[in-house]
Structure formats: C-alpha cells, structure tokens
Amino acid sequence: MLQAAIELIAEAGPEGFTLREVARRAGVSHNAPYRHFQDRAELLAAVASQGFQELNQSMIAAADKQTDALGRLRGAGLAYVDFALRRPEHFTAMFDAAMSGTSDEGARAFQTLVGLIEACQKGGTMPAGDPVQFARVAWSLVHGIAKLAVAGRFPGWTRAKVLEFARFAIDASFHGLIPQSARRT
Amino acid sequence: MLQAAIELIAEAGPEGFTLREVARRAGVSHNAPYRHFQDRAELLAAVASQGFQELNQSMIAAADKQTDALGRLRGAGLAYVDFALRRPEHFTAMFDAAMSGTSDEGARAFQTLVGLIEACQKGGTMPAGDPVQFARVAWSLVHGIAKLAVAGRFPGWTRAKVLEFARFAIDASFHGLIPQSARRT
DNA sequence: ACCTGAACACCGTTCAAGT
DNA sequence: ACCTGAACACCGTTCAAGT
Numbered sequence: 001m002l003q004a005a006i007e008l009i010a011e012a013g014p015e016g017f018t019l020r021e022v023a024r025r026a027g028v029s030h031n032a033p034y035r036h037f038q039d040r041a042e043l044l045a046a047v048a049s050q051g052f053q054e055l056n057q058s059m060i061a062a063a064d065k066q067t068d069a070l071g072r073l074r075g076a077g078l079a080y081v082d083f084a085l086r087r088p089e090h091f092t093a094m095f096d097a098a099m100s101g102t103s104d105e106g107a108r109a110f111q112t113l114v115g116l117i118e119a120c121q122k123g124g125t126m127p128a129g130d131p132v133q134f135a136r137v138a139w140s141l142v143h144g145i146a147k148l149a150v151a152g153r154f155p156g157w158t159r160a161k162v163l164e165f166a167r168f169a170i171d172a173s174f175h176g177l178i179p180q181s182a183r184r185t
Numbered sequence: 186m187l188q189a190a191i192e193l194i195a196e197a198g199p200e201g202f203t204l205r206e207v208a209r210r211a212g213v214s215h216n217a218p219y220r221h222f223q224d225r226a227e228l229l230a231a232v233a234s235q236g237f238q239e240l241n242q243s244m245i246a247a248a249d250k251q252t253d254a255l256g257r258l259r260g261a262g263l264a265y266v267d268f269a270l271r272r273p274e275h276f277t278a279m280f281d282a283a284m285s286g287t288s289d290e291g292a293r294a295f296q297t298l299v300g301l302i303e304a305c306q307k308g309g310t311m312p313a314g315d316p317v318q319f320a321r322v323a324w325s326l327v328h329g330i331a332k333l334a335v336a337g338r339f340p341g342w343t344r345a346k347v348l349e350f351a352r353f354a355i356d357a358s359f360h361g362l363i364p365q366s367a368r369r370t
Numbered sequence: 371a372c373c374t375g376a377a378c379a380c381c382g383t384t385c386a387a388g389t
Numbered sequence: 390a391c392c393t394g395a396a397c398a399c400c401g402t403t404c405a406a407g408t
Contacts, residue, residue: 019382029393031383040382095336106338136339137354141322144329151280153291154321169322176361204401214374216402225401374407381400388393 001026001036005047006090013089014096017044048094052105055083055094059112069119070126074170076116077142081166084146085159091150095143113139141173142166186211186221190232191275198274199281202229233279237290240268240279244297254304255311259355261301262327266351269331270344276335280328298324326358327351 004025009017019040020030037043062079063072084091094106114135120126126134148154149162157165189210194202204225205215222228247264248257269276279291298320305311311319333339334347342350 018380020380030381031394032392034383035391095332095338133350133353134357136333136350137326137357140329140333140354141326141358142329143333144325144327147280147332148321148325148328153280165318165321168318169325172319172322173326173358174361176359203399205399215400216375217373219402220372372408374405376404376406378403379401382398384397385395386393387395389391 001028001033002043002046002050005043006050009044009047009089009093010087011089014044014093017093019043044093044096047090048096049105051087051090051094052109054087055080056105056109056112058083059109063112063116068125069116069123070174073113073116073120073138074167074174076113077138077170078163078166080142081146081149081163082159084150085162088150091146095147110135110139137173138170141169145169186213186218187228187231187235190228191235194229194232194274194278195272196274199229199278202278204228229278229281232275233281234290236272236275236279237294239272240265241290241294241297243268244294248297248301253310254301254308255359258298258301258305258323259352259359261298262323262355263348263351265327266331266334266348267344269335270347273335276331280332295320295324322358323355326354330354 001022005017005022008022008025012018012021017040019033022043023030023032026032033043037046058079059076062075062082066072066075114131117126117131117134117138121128121131145162145166149157154162154165186207190202190207193207193210197203197206202225204218207228208215208217211217218228222231243264244261247260247267251257251260299316302311302316302319302323306313306316330347330351334342339347339350
C-alpha cells in the first residue's frame with residue numbers, strides 16, 4: 001500500500017495524488033486504504049517520512065565521499081538539491097505545509113546537517129556559535145535553491161547546471177559576498 | 186472575479202481554492218469563471234501575478250527606507266520573507282510549479298533584486314561578477330527561509346523571530362560562514 | 371456576447387453489509 | 390478483523406439552451 005503510494009506520487013505529484021488511484025494500483029477497493037491510514041493526509045505523511053529517510057541517506061552518503069569537514073558539508077548540501085531534482089514530487093509532498101510534525105524523520109535529516117556543522121566548528125573552519133542556527137542558514141540556502149529549481153524558476157537549466165549553481169552558492173555562503181576590501185574588520 | 190479569487194486564496198490556500206467557490210463568492214453561477222479564464226490554472230496564474238506585484242512593491246518600499254546599498258538589499262530580503270509570512274497561501278500559489286511562465290510579473294520582482302545587487306557592486310560592497318548570479322544566491326536564501334517558515338519547519342516561531350533569523354542569515358551570507366583565521370587567502 | 375442548469379467523470383469519506 | 394459496494398457531498402469541465 002505504502003509502496004503503491006510512493007510510486008504514484010512519483011508519477012502524479014501531490015496534486016494528482018489520489019486515494020482511489022493508490023487503491024487501484026494496489027489492486028484493492030477504493031476504500032481499503034482507510035484500513036491502514038486514517039485519511040489522505042496520513043498516507044501522504046507516511047510517503048513524506050519515507051522521503052526524508054532517503055534524503056538523509058543521500059546526504060550522509062555524499063558527505064562520506066569527502067574528507068575535510070567543509071567538503072562534507074558542501075557534499076551534503078549538493079545531495080539535498082540533487083534529491084529534489086531526482087524526486088521533485090516527493091520533495092514537494094515532504095514540505096507541503098500541514099505536516100509540521102515534530103517527532104518525524106525530517107528532524108533526523110536536520111540533525112545530520114547540525115552534525116556536519118559541528119565538525120566544521122571543531123576543525124576551525126566555521127566560527128563558534130549555536131550550530132543549530134548555522135545549520136538553519138545552510139538548510140535555508142539549499143532548500144531555496146531546490147524549491148526554485150523544482151518550481152521551474154531556473155528555466156531551461158539542466159540538472160548539472162543547477163548543481164553547478166548550488167556549488168557556487170554554497171561556496172559564496174562560506175566565503176561571504178562582501179569582498180575583503182570593503183570589510184570593516 | 187479576480188478580487189473574489191484573491192480573497193479566497195487568502196482563506197483557503199491553493200489546496201482549497203475552488204472555481205465553484207470563487208463563483209459563489211462573486212455571486213455568479215459555478216460556470217461563469219470560464220467566461221474570463223480558460224481554466225482553474227489560468228485563474229490561479231492571475232492570482233499569482235497579482236501577488237508578485239505586491240511582493241515587488243513591498244521589496245522596493247523596504248529598500249527605500251535604507252540609505253546604503255547593502256542595507257537596501259537586506260531590507261528587500263527581509264520584505265520578501267515578511268511577505269511570505271503575511272500571505273502564506275498567496276506565496277504558496279505563486280511558486281506552485283506548473284507556472285514557469287517567462288514573461289510574468291515574477292521576472293520583474295527578480296529584476297528588482299538584480300538592481301540592488303548592482304548598486305552594491307558599484308559601491309564596492311560586493312565583488313565584480315554576474316549580478317544575476319549573485320541575485321539568484323540572495324533569492325535562494327530568502328526563498329528557502331520563507332518556504333521553511335511557511336511549511337511550519339520553524340515550529341512555534343513568532344513572525345519577529347523568523348525575521349530576526351532572516352537578518353542573521355542574510356548578514357552571514359554577506360560576511361561568510363568561514364572565520365578569517367581559517368581562510369587561505 | 372454573456373449567463374444558466376443539467377450532465378459527466380472524477381474526488382474523499384462514511385457506513386451498512388458481507389466473509 | 391478486514392474487505393466490499395452503495396451513497397453523499399463535493400470537484401473541474403463541457404454543452405445545449407436561454408436572454
């Protein structure tokens with residue numbers, strides 16, 4: 001049932017995601033889903049939770065391909081954007097309001113980010129301060145890139161071009177947009 | 186008709202946005218909207234276009250309250266986030282895939298951002314390089330913050346707290362996350 | 371030209387029966 | 390316990406009539 005739901009969301013997106021169609025694919029009556037989930041929202045939440053797991057694994061795998069702390073953080077960020085490009089409908093469902101559930105799989109993915117930030121701080125490549133706050137900044141940046149790309153706001157861009165831009169943006173946030181010559185300190 | 190649609194989206198969101206309900210509010214038959222718009226998507230596009238106009242005006246007004254180029258850019262960024270918090274459903278509709286229309290009001294809002302970046306470059310508070318690329322970075326950051334906030338990913342945060350975080354994130358992108366001591370150059 | 375009501379093929383959700 | 394078919398109140402969209 002959950003498997004059928006995951007396949008459907010990949011094809012139809014959250015908009016075309018329909019309880020009756022899920023049931024049809026699972027080969028059961030239009031009504032059977034209610035045995036496993038309370039309503040449409042709960043099934044979508046289960047799909048989203050599975051998506052967060054996959055996102056988290058992708059980020060960890062990408063980070064593990066790098067050696068230095070900063071490279072690991074950048075790798076995870078790129079994996080975040082790449083996930084959104086690979087599974088745009090899934091990604092959309094994961095952040096479709098309504099499911100601000102706290103104890104979810106999304107929090108785990110965020111913790112991965114926090115851990116990567118802390119490693120940078122330990123290595124001295126990121127300043128002291130609340131790692132959670134820094135993680136939110138990093139999250140916001142890659143989330144914005146991912147959302148804009150999925151929404152078609154980078155018209156005509158290939159996957160490679162979006163990822164190239166993401167790398168540029170991440171590095172810009174590392175080094176700052178203001179040039180040295182114009183800094184007060 | 187468009188007015189009724191704008192009011193409805195504010196109450197129901199893109200999800201609950203219904204052609205029949207719009208018609209009901211406008212006091213016409215469920216079918217009348219088809220006289221003015223080809224289908225549901227076209228009416229939503231009109232709502233989105235109006236939203237981009239308002240967003241653009243808010244950004245310009247916020248920038249004009251500041252004197253220095255960097256402050257103007259930051260002001261516009263904060264206005265972007267604030268708009269999303271004030272009109273979350275409207276904001277969602279504006280970026281609900283499908284409408285990647287090129288010649289739209291959204292491009293104008295983006296041009297406002299590009300202009301603010303160019304002013305920073307002229308003042309020497311931002312390095313030379315394609316201003317469009319820098320504008321995309323700035324856009325991605327505030328868009329990510331706005332989307333995460335609207336999706337309920339900052340649970341329990343007040344409007345003021347989100348804006349405070351947005352200011353922190355914008356300034357971090359100005360100065361860079363990597364501390365001076367760890368820079369190679 | 372514009373609006374109307376009926377109709378069609380869909381939804382999510384509920385519920386009384388069936389095994 | 391689980392599944393089924395019928396039913397209800399909604400959709401978006403189309404279309405033949407009405408003024």
